[in-house]
Amino acid sequence: MSRDDSTMGGRRHELLEDVHAQVKSVLQEFGIDAAVADQAGAALADHLAQNWGGQNFTFPMDHHYYVTMRDQEIYAEFDGRNHHVLARKFNMTVRGIYKVIKRIRAKGDPDQHALF
Template identity: 55%
Template sequence: MTTKKTGMDALRSELLDDVAAHAKHILADHGVGTDVADQCGVALAEFLADHWGGQLINFPMNFLYKLAQRDLVIYDEFNGRNHAVLASKYNMSVRGIYKLVARVKKRIVAEKQPDLFPD
């Protein structure tokens, strides 16, 4: 029997479902098999529920997380034509390298470029 969640229960469940799905997506983009990526996503959501459940947490909006050192190294080694070489070197998919380069570039530009229309 499945019960429909409402109100805050639905939001909490949606948050953990979203975390699990996003982790699965990121891992799959980095070449991890779908089954393993799904298991990791669920494990991450369970970790958050077990360790942070019951806490009132407010996530800041537009917070740029510190880039992982490995991502910066890969970005520094990227020359515009070596996606496949980097994918092989760092055990990632070529698609994962494309996404990593775009993500790092976006964050670097966001940190260096002033906002033209501040709130």
């Protein structure tokens, strides 16, 4: 086995261990018994290995997913006059709120339905 194969094997193992530990931790935070949480974590890690093993994919490192959720929430709360309120609530600048609204409208207002 080459050194690269050994390193990649370690990384795969590290990923599955991390999934296991994270699931266990989150479930315990929700009040699930530690033994049950540990079993659920192991089951999810096993599921990923069995069903996704051998696949190559990349997890994005940016926070695009969370920004999108935040932007949708901002747009849902936007009433046309509450830029300052939203800026305070979401720890942004007023200009940033304007940009979010503009970006969502450019993609097409999700509340507007096509006529034809």
